[in-house]
Amino acid sequence: MQTKETIVCRCEDITLEEIKSLIDQGYRTIDEIKRVIRAGMGPCQGRTCRMLIAQELAKYYGIPVGEVLMPTFRPTVRPVKLGTFAGGE
Amino acid sequence: MQKSANVVIIGGGITGCATAYELAVRGVKDIVVIEKQYLSSGATGRCGAGVRQQWGTETNAILARDSVKRFEGMNEELEYDRDIEFKQGGYLMVSYTQNEWNQYKKNVAVQHSLGIPTKMITPQEAQEIVPHLNINGLIGATFCQSDGHANPFHVVDAYYKAASRLGVKFETYTSVTGITREKGKVTSVQTSKGDIAASMVINACGYAAGTICKMVGFELPLYPQRHQALVTEPVEPCQGPMVISLHHRLYCQQTPHGSFIMGVGDPNEPKDFNINSSWEFLEDVARQATTVLPLLKNLRVVRQWSGLYDMSPDANPILDEVPDAKGMWVAAGFSGHGFMVAPQTAVLLVQKILGQNCFMPIERFGLERFSGGELLLESAVV
Numbered sequence: 529m530q531t532k533e534t535i536v537c538r539c540e541d542i543t544l545e546e547i548k549s550l551i552d553q554g555y556r557t558i559d560e561i562k563r564v565i566r567a568g569m570g571p572c573q574g575r576t577c578r579m580l581i582a583q584e585l586a587k588y589y590g591i592p593v594g595e596v597l598m599p600t601f602r603p604t605v606r607p608v609k610l611g612t613f614a615g616g617e
Numbered sequence: 618m619q620k621s622a623n624v625v626i627i628g629g630g631i632t633g634c635a636t637a638y639e640l641a642v643r644g645v646k647d648i649v650v651i652e653k654q655y656l657s658s659g660a661t662g663r664c665g666a667g668v669r670q671q672w673g674t675e676t677n678a679i680l681a682r683d684s685v686k687r688f689e690g691m692n693e694e695l696e697y698d699r700d701i702e703f704k705q706g707g708y709l710m711v712s713y714t715q716n717e718w719n720q721y722k723k724n725v726a727v728q729h730s731l732g733i734p735t736k737m738i739t740p741q742e743a744q745e746i747v748p749h750l751n752i753n754g755l756i757g758a759t760f761c762q763s764d765g766h767a768n769p770f771h772v773v774d775a776y777y778k779a780a781s782r783l784g785v786k787f788e789t790y791t792s793v794t795g796i797t798r799e800k801g802k803v804t805s806v807q808t809s810k811g812d813i814a815a816s817m818v819i820n821a822c823g824y825a826a827g828t829i830c831k832m833v834g835f836e837l838p839l840y841p842q843r844h845q846a847l848v849t850e851p852v853e854p855c856q857g858p859m860v861i862s863l864h865h866r867l868y869c870q871q872t873p874h875g876s877f878i879m880g881v882g883d884p885n886e887p888k889d890f891n892i893n894s895s896w897e898f899l900e901d902v903a904r905q906a907t908t909v910l911p912l913l914k915n916l917r918v919v920r921q922w923s924g925l926y927d928m929s930p931d932a933n934p935i936l937d938e939v940p941d942a943k944g945m946w947v948a949a950g951f952s953g954h955g956f957m958v959a960p961q962t963a964v965l966l967v968q969k970i971l972g973q974n975c976f977m978p979i980e981r982f983g984l985e986r987f988s989g990g991e992l993l994l995e996s997a998v999v
């Protein structure tokens with residue numbers, strides 16, 4: 529697979545190469561990676577990239593994907609306008 | 618893990634990492650930082666990361682003023698391979714009540730006495746700076762261009778990398794579970810991965826600093842308090858400064874990435890360790906934000922989160938040695954603004970510990986002020 533051209537996080541345009549390089553540098557969880565390069569912080573909140581990054585971590589550390597620490601799920605589930613919360617719409 | 622160290626720093630937030638760096642850069646060897654989770658996993662990685670010099674007490678204002686200078690040159694000083702994203706878009710503090718305006722005037726006098734270039738401006742001038750500001754009922758505003766914000770993850774990453782190059786060890790996913798004293802002196806630290814003998818321990822545990830102090834039987838006057846924040850989808854740049862309305866308990870900024878980050882303080886928030894995200898917060902912040910900055914009603918919220926303020930009784934930091942536990946120092950009580958002052962609180966503490974000249978009197982941040990001394994009461998906290 530072309531790691532340079534493979535996009536892992538589509539919202540923030542993060543490639544597989546960037547993810548792999550962070551893992552090589554010792555960033556150990558999805559949360560740590562997310563905080564350094566914003567993977568999973570876009571409008572979809574990591575729906576796609578979360579699992580892809582988990583796979584890479586699992587491969588690197590030789591552990592099952594289920595053992596990779598998952599980030600906390602927080603509201604909102606889907607982007608909602610501020611005006612809606614304010615009761616205007 | 619190593620069996621002994623010169624200095625054990627507990628907590629891998631900005632305070633712990635900056636302190637590690639300041640010690641190492643002054644030649645101290647054999648320092649280890651112990652972090653329960655990963656670096657920035659506490660308040661630091663959850664904060665608004667705003668940096669302002671517009672304070673009401675001299676102590677906060679000096680620490681923030683001098684820290685701004687450090688943030689300005691931080692990429693170079695720490696030889697950081699990314700960018701701490703320090704943007705000086707200013708802070709616009711808006712006032713909708715006369716009482717608050719009177720307080721702002723007093724605060725600005727303090728700031729001017731320290732050479733902080735805050736301007737007092739009219740509602741019209743405020744609107745020129747932030748065109749979408751609601752000036753209905755606005756009495757005035759104060760503005761300081763050199764205030765701004767930085768990326769908290771990158772600031773910590775920068776300190777971490779610089780400290781690592783100087784030989785500091787970082788033990789993440791490791792919890793401190795106990796501290797041993799002999800004859801009133803600290804002798805070792807127990808962790809989930811073994812004991813480390815050390816005669817100097819720095820407690821930089823933020824909201825958990827009280828828990829650590831209890832391990833040596835000391836009751837730190839500090840309480841945790843949840844604060845929530847949210848972030849919207851990114852849009853074209855349209856707001857230069859951070860906008861603060863103490864009356865609306867609101868702060869709101871646009872990051873270099875384009876998203877808006879905002880939060881409100883909740884006066885009824887209980888004093889506990891809860892960090893769940895609440896629905897009430899979303900409604901509250903949305904109401905306040907769309908009142909002060911109506912244009913924002915069209916922005917979509919993508920995520921909300923929360924973190925803990927480490928509140929001290931007067932909203933000023935505590936930098937002191939723990940009584941009856943010589944060698945144990947506390948750097949906590951940052952009361953919702955510990956990010957912006959961290960570069961200089963770290964310097965001040967390290968100067969004191971190493972017996973060097975302190976750039977300002979550290980006694981002002983001492984524990985004695987809570988037992989009969991003079992409190993520093995800060996008015997300008999969101």
Ligand SMILES: Cc1cc2nc3c(=O)[nH]c(=O)nc-3n(C[C@H](O)[C@H](O)[C@H](O)COP(=O)(O)OP(=O)(O)OC[C@H]3O[C@@H](n4cnc5c(N)ncnc54)[C@H](O)[C@@H]3O)c2cc1C
Nearest residue numbers: 630631632653659660661664665667793823924955956957
């Ligand atoms: C929503 C919100 C918005 C904020 N906005 C701003 C702002 O705009 N500007 C600003 O300057 N400040 C802001 N703050 C405050 C700022 O985040 C804090 O003051 C600052 O980050 C404190 O840093 P710290 O390193 O002292 O603590 P923390 O970052 O909390 O670090 C303490 C660390 O200690 C670790 N720890 C705890 N117990 C143990 C243990 N037993 N063993 C090992 N490790 C342990 C924790 O995991 C944590 O990583 C905000 C805070 C919140 C919550």
